[in-house]
Amino acid sequence: MPSTNVAAVFTRRSSRWKALGHTLHHRTLCNVKSGRRRGAEPSTQYSATVQLPRTSLPLRVSAANRAQLEASIQQAAGFDSLYAWQRGQNREKEFVLHDGPPYANGRPHIGHAVNKILKDITLRQKLLQGYKVHYIPGWDCHGLPIELKASQIDKKKKTPENQLSSDSATLEIRNNAQRFAVEALEIQRSVFQRWGLLADWGEVYRTLDPQYVSRQLHLFIDLYEKGFIYQDYKPVYFSPSLGTSLAEAELEYEPQHVSPSVFLALPVTSALPATLDRLPSAAQSQLYLPIWTTTPWTLPLNQAICFAPDKPYLLVWVCWKDQRLVLVWSEELLYELERIVGKDQITVMGHIEEQELAALRYRAPLDQRECPCLPASHVTMVKGTGLVHTAPAHGHDDFLVALQYKLPVECQVDEQGKFMDGVMAELRGLKVLEEGNQSVLQLLADNGGPRGALLLKEESYTHSYPYDWRTRKPVIIRATKQWFIDTHRIKEAALAALEEVEILPQRLEAGMISQLKNRPYWCISRQRVWGTPIPVFYDPDTNQPIVERSIIQHVAKVLEEEGSDSWWSKGENDLLPPALIEKLQKNGKPLPKKGSDILDIWFDSGSSWHCVLGEPKADLYLEGVDQFNGWFLSSLLTSVAATGKAPYRMLYVHGFALDEHGRKMSKSLGNVVDPQEVTDGGKDSSRKPAYGADVLRWWVGSHAADHSTMTIGQQHLEQGRDSVQKIRAVLRFLLASVKDYQPCQHSLPVQDLRPIDRYMLHLLHFHIQKVWLHYNNMRYNWVAKASLTFINNTLSGLYISSIRDRLYCDARLGSRRMSALLVLHHLLHQLLLSLAPILPHLAEEVAQHFTDANDWRVFHQVITELPSSWHQPQLASAFEQCLTVRERLFKSSPASDWSKLQVHITAEKNLMENLRLLQTSHTSSHSGLCELLQVSHVTLETNQEEKDGFSLRLSKAEGGKCLRCRRYTTEGGAELCARCLEVISSHE
Structure with a gap:
C-alpha cells in the first residue's frame, strides 16, 4: 500500500474498530484517581510497582468554574503581555493583520465572535510559526447607528431629526455620541479579552481619535489634488427618514416591497413625415409613446423617453376604452400590451425604425413641455413597454443620459422627501413615497383626454426595493450636490491591483471583482454631524x-x-x-x-490603512462576506488612488452565523445566541451552562472556515464541549504519562524504537504536516476535524490501547517503556502546539502542569521541522498489513477480553515477513504483535497456500493471570509472569 494512503486507510479501519466497541474510551484511559487505574487495578501488594499516569491537571472542569479557571490561566500564562513580548523578539518575518473596525454601538454578538476568533487563530498560528505579528484592534466610532442611539440617551434633550443647524445642538449630539461609542467600545474590549484574543488592548485605534481624524484629512487633500475627489450634482440614494445621502453599503433590499405601477401613454407632438404617412389619416393625431414606471411621483419630473437602439419596435393599432390609438411598443414585450387591453384589441401595423424613434417628440406628463425620445444602452426588455421614462434627477441611468444629451437635471424633492416649489401647486409639500404618489396618479386620471396623457393601466407591483438599513424605510434617488470619489477613474488600476491579491475562499473572488466593476461612483459626503468633517x-x-x-x-x-x-x-x-x-x-x-457635511463612514474606515499602518502593507484583511461592498472595497479604492497599490495581500472572507434551524437571529424570534452566555453561562445555568471560551473558539474553528453560513445552537455547543473534553482527556493522559520522562536523559535513536512506536511517529509526522498545511491555507475547520480524528482514532483507538501494558508494567527505565515515552512526549508537544491556536486556554493550562518547566509557555515556542527519520513509508506499508490481522481479529470476537485469548496466525510468506517485524519468534507473550492484538500469546506459522493471505485460530490462553499486569501469561501457578517478576526483582 502506498505510504500516502496510510493515514486514510488507518482512519477508515480505526473507525470500524470503534464501531465494534474496541476503542479504548477516554473515561477508562484517563481516570486516574488515588493512583489507581479504573477497571484494571493490580493487587494491592504490587500496585506501588506499576507506573500509573499521575498529574495535577483535573480531568474535568465544572461549568461553574470554567470562567474563573480561564481567567486564572490568562493571568498565569501572561495573555495580556504576550503581544508586547513577541513584538520585542528578534524575528525576521512579520505578519500584519489589519483589523477591520466593528461598530462601537452595542454588545458583542456571535458575528463578532466569528470574526475576532478567526483573526486570533490566524495570529496565534503565525506566532508559533516564528512570525512577529502586527495587530492593532480598532473600532469604527462614527456613523448614523451611533448617532441615532446617542440621540436616545436623554429623550428630554433629544434634538429633532433634520434640525441640526445650531452649533450647540450639534455639539450636544456629538458629545452624546462619543460617550455612547466609548462606553460600547469598553464593553466590547472586555468581552474580546475574555475570549483570549492576542493584542495589546491598551493600544487600539478609534476613528474618533484626533490623530486618526487628522491623518484622514491629509489623505483627503492628497486624493483631491490627484483629481480623485470632486464635488458634483448627481443622483444618490437618499433616506427621507434620516435626511441624508446613503452609500450602497448602507442599503438593504426588501424583496416584498409593493409599489404603485402605471402604464402611461404620452401623446406624440412631432414625428417624421415617413412615420405619419404610414398611419391612417384618422390615427395620425392618435400616436402615443407608452411608458411603464413603479415611481409615479417622478412623472412630473420627466425629461425624456429612452429606447433600445438595437431592439425591434412596432406600431400597434389598439382599441382602448372606445378610443382608437396607435402605440409604439417593443416587439419583445408585446405580451404586456395583450395583457392590458386584450389580444383581440390589437393590430400590428409594422415596425418603426431607429431613426423614426429618435425623431419623435412628445408632451410631458402634467404640463405642456415637449421632450425628446432618445437611444440609450440601459434600456432592457424585462418588463414594461420597451420605452423608459427618464427623470435625470432621480435615477442613475437617467442622469447619465442627461449628461450625454445635455438635459436639465433639476431636483424638486427636498431632504424630507417632499415635493418642492418647482412642481405644480397641487403637489407641493407632499411626501413623494406616500400621498405624493397617489396625488400624481389622480392628476393623471383627471387630466387625461384629447391629446393628454392616457393612464392605460394602474396596478400594484411587488419587487425588490432599496431600504435604509437603519430605519427599515424605503429610500429614493435624489440629485444633490455631494462630494464624490471618481471610482471610474480608479477602476482599471484597482482591478489590476486586485489581480495580485489572494482571495479565500477562491470561489468568492468573482464577487469582489463584480462589486468593483459595477460601482459607478462613490458619494463620500453625509448631511449629519457625528463623523469626520469634510x-x-x-x-x-x-x-x-x-x-x-x-x-x-x-x-x-x-x-x-x-x-x-x-x-x-x-x-x-x-x-x-x-x-x-x-x-x-x-x-x-x-x-x-x-x-x-461629514465624510462617509466607509471613507473613515477605508482610510485605516493610511491612518493606522501608514502605508499599504497588510498581509491580511479578514472580515465577513458583506465587506466586499464595504470595507474591502473602500480600502482598495482609497489605497489605489493614493499609492497605486492594494492595501492587502490577501482577503479572507467568512460567512454569517444562523441559529440551529438555519434562521437569521433576531430578538423577535428569541433565537439570539449571546456569546457571553456561551462562555460564562446565562441566568438559568441549567438551560444555559457556561461552556467557556475554548468551546466557543472550537465552534468557530470547526465551522467558520469555507462556509457561507454556519449554524449554532445548544446541540452544536454540546458537541463542541464533548470534543474539547476528549482532547483534554488525551492531553491529560499524555501529560500524566511523561511526568518522569527526561528527553535529554532518556531519549533513544529512532531506529531503536519498537516498530509500533516508529509507526506512530510516522503517523504523527503525517498528521502534523497536514495540520500546519491547513493552517497556512486558513482551513481551520479541517484542522479541527483532522485533530479530532487523529486523537480519537489514531491515538486512542490504536496506539495508547496497544502500549499501555508496557507503559504501566515494564521497568520504569526499561528501553521498551522509554521507547513508548519518547513517542508520548512528542505527541504531547506536537499536539499541544497544533491545537493551541484554537484552544489557547487548554494548551496553556496543560503547560502549567508540566512538573519540570513551570515557566514554559506555549506561545513562546516556535515550531520546527519534524525529523525526517520519523517519515518511514516502508514501515508504514508493512504495518498496514499487520493492521488487517487486527481488524479481522476484532471482527471475529468483538465482545472478548482479548487478554484471555491466545491466537495462532497462519499467513502466506509476504504477510509473514511483515508480521515478523513485530514478532521475530515463533510464539511470544510480549511481542509487538501481542501489543497490537492485545492478546496474551501469539503463535506464527507460514503457509503459502492461505487463500485469503492469513487465517486466525483463537483459543483460551494457557497461562495463569498475573496479579500485577492482569494478563494471562504466568506459568506453573505463579503469581507473576516472568516480565513482572523481573521488574519486581530489579525494583526491590
Whole structure:
C-alpha cells in the first residue's frame, strides 16, 4: 500500500474498530484517581510497582468554574503581555493583520465572535510559526447607528431629526455620541479579552481619535489634488427618514416591497413625415409613446423617453376604452400590451425604425413641455413597454443620459422627501413615497383626454426595493450636490491591483471583482454631524468650494490638537490659517464659510490603512462576506488612488452565523445566541451552562472556515464541549504519562524504537504536516476535524490501547517503556502546539502542569521541522498489513477480553515477513504483535497456500493471570509472569 494512503486507510479501519466497541474510551484511559487505574487495578501488594499516569491537571472542569479557571490561566500564562513580548523578539518575518473596525454601538454578538476568533487563530498560528505579528484592534466610532442611539440617551434633550443647524445642538449630539461609542467600545474590549484574543488592548485605534481624524484629512487633500475627489450634482440614494445621502453599503433590499405601477401613454407632438404617412389619416393625431414606471411621483419630473437602439419596435393599432390609438411598443414585450387591453384589441401595423424613434417628440406628463425620445444602452426588455421614462434627477441611468444629451437635471424633492416649489401647486409639500404618489396618479386620471396623457393601466407591483438599513424605510434617488470619489477613474488600476491579491475562499473572488466593476461612483459626503468633517470652506459670494492644502493642513493641526469637535465649536477665524485671514482682511474680502457635511463612514474606515499602518502593507484583511461592498472595497479604492497599490495581500472572507434551524437571529424570534452566555453561562445555568471560551473558539474553528453560513445552537455547543473534553482527556493522559520522562536523559535513536512506536511517529509526522498545511491555507475547520480524528482514532483507538501494558508494567527505565515515552512526549508537544491556536486556554493550562518547566509557555515556542527519520513509508506499508490481522481479529470476537485469548496466525510468506517485524519468534507473550492484538500469546506459522493471505485460530490462553499486569501469561501457578517478576526483582 502506498505510504500516502496510510493515514486514510488507518482512519477508515480505526473507525470500524470503534464501531465494534474496541476503542479504548477516554473515561477508562484517563481516570486516574488515588493512583489507581479504573477497571484494571493490580493487587494491592504490587500496585506501588506499576507506573500509573499521575498529574495535577483535573480531568474535568465544572461549568461553574470554567470562567474563573480561564481567567486564572490568562493571568498565569501572561495573555495580556504576550503581544508586547513577541513584538520585542528578534524575528525576521512579520505578519500584519489589519483589523477591520466593528461598530462601537452595542454588545458583542456571535458575528463578532466569528470574526475576532478567526483573526486570533490566524495570529496565534503565525506566532508559533516564528512570525512577529502586527495587530492593532480598532473600532469604527462614527456613523448614523451611533448617532441615532446617542440621540436616545436623554429623550428630554433629544434634538429633532433634520434640525441640526445650531452649533450647540450639534455639539450636544456629538458629545452624546462619543460617550455612547466609548462606553460600547469598553464593553466590547472586555468581552474580546475574555475570549483570549492576542493584542495589546491598551493600544487600539478609534476613528474618533484626533490623530486618526487628522491623518484622514491629509489623505483627503492628497486624493483631491490627484483629481480623485470632486464635488458634483448627481443622483444618490437618499433616506427621507434620516435626511441624508446613503452609500450602497448602507442599503438593504426588501424583496416584498409593493409599489404603485402605471402604464402611461404620452401623446406624440412631432414625428417624421415617413412615420405619419404610414398611419391612417384618422390615427395620425392618435400616436402615443407608452411608458411603464413603479415611481409615479417622478412623472412630473420627466425629461425624456429612452429606447433600445438595437431592439425591434412596432406600431400597434389598439382599441382602448372606445378610443382608437396607435402605440409604439417593443416587439419583445408585446405580451404586456395583450395583457392590458386584450389580444383581440390589437393590430400590428409594422415596425418603426431607429431613426423614426429618435425623431419623435412628445408632451410631458402634467404640463405642456415637449421632450425628446432618445437611444440609450440601459434600456432592457424585462418588463414594461420597451420605452423608459427618464427623470435625470432621480435615477442613475437617467442622469447619465442627461449628461450625454445635455438635459436639465433639476431636483424638486427636498431632504424630507417632499415635493418642492418647482412642481405644480397641487403637489407641493407632499411626501413623494406616500400621498405624493397617489396625488400624481389622480392628476393623471383627471387630466387625461384629447391629446393628454392616457393612464392605460394602474396596478400594484411587488419587487425588490432599496431600504435604509437603519430605519427599515424605503429610500429614493435624489440629485444633490455631494462630494464624490471618481471610482471610474480608479477602476482599471484597482482591478489590476486586485489581480495580485489572494482571495479565500477562491470561489468568492468573482464577487469582489463584480462589486468593483459595477460601482459607478462613490458619494463620500453625509448631511449629519457625528463623523469626520469634510474640511472644505465655501466662497460666500459664489458658494464655490475652496480646497487648498495649506487650509486643510491647518485644519488638521487644529483638530489634532484640540479635538475634532473644534470644527463645530470654533469659527472660521480659528480654523483658517492666520496668513490667509490677514490677506483676505487686507483686501477687504469676507472669510469663506466652513461646510457642514461629514465624510462617509466607509471613507473613515477605508482610510485605516493610511491612518493606522501608514502605508499599504497588510498581509491580511479578514472580515465577513458583506465587506466586499464595504470595507474591502473602500480600502482598495482609497489605497489605489493614493499609492497605486492594494492595501492587502490577501482577503479572507467568512460567512454569517444562523441559529440551529438555519434562521437569521433576531430578538423577535428569541433565537439570539449571546456569546457571553456561551462562555460564562446565562441566568438559568441549567438551560444555559457556561461552556467557556475554548468551546466557543472550537465552534468557530470547526465551522467558520469555507462556509457561507454556519449554524449554532445548544446541540452544536454540546458537541463542541464533548470534543474539547476528549482532547483534554488525551492531553491529560499524555501529560500524566511523561511526568518522569527526561528527553535529554532518556531519549533513544529512532531506529531503536519498537516498530509500533516508529509507526506512530510516522503517523504523527503525517498528521502534523497536514495540520500546519491547513493552517497556512486558513482551513481551520479541517484542522479541527483532522485533530479530532487523529486523537480519537489514531491515538486512542490504536496506539495508547496497544502500549499501555508496557507503559504501566515494564521497568520504569526499561528501553521498551522509554521507547513508548519518547513517542508520548512528542505527541504531547506536537499536539499541544497544533491545537493551541484554537484552544489557547487548554494548551496553556496543560503547560502549567508540566512538573519540570513551570515557566514554559506555549506561545513562546516556535515550531520546527519534524525529523525526517520519523517519515518511514516502508514501515508504514508493512504495518498496514499487520493492521488487517487486527481488524479481522476484532471482527471475529468483538465482545472478548482479548487478554484471555491466545491466537495462532497462519499467513502466506509476504504477510509473514511483515508480521515478523513485530514478532521475530515463533510464539511470544510480549511481542509487538501481542501489543497490537492485545492478546496474551501469539503463535506464527507460514503457509503459502492461505487463500485469503492469513487465517486466525483463537483459543483460551494457557497461562495463569498475573496479579500485577492482569494478563494471562504466568506459568506453573505463579503469581507473576516472568516480565513482572523481573521488574519486581530489579525494583526491590
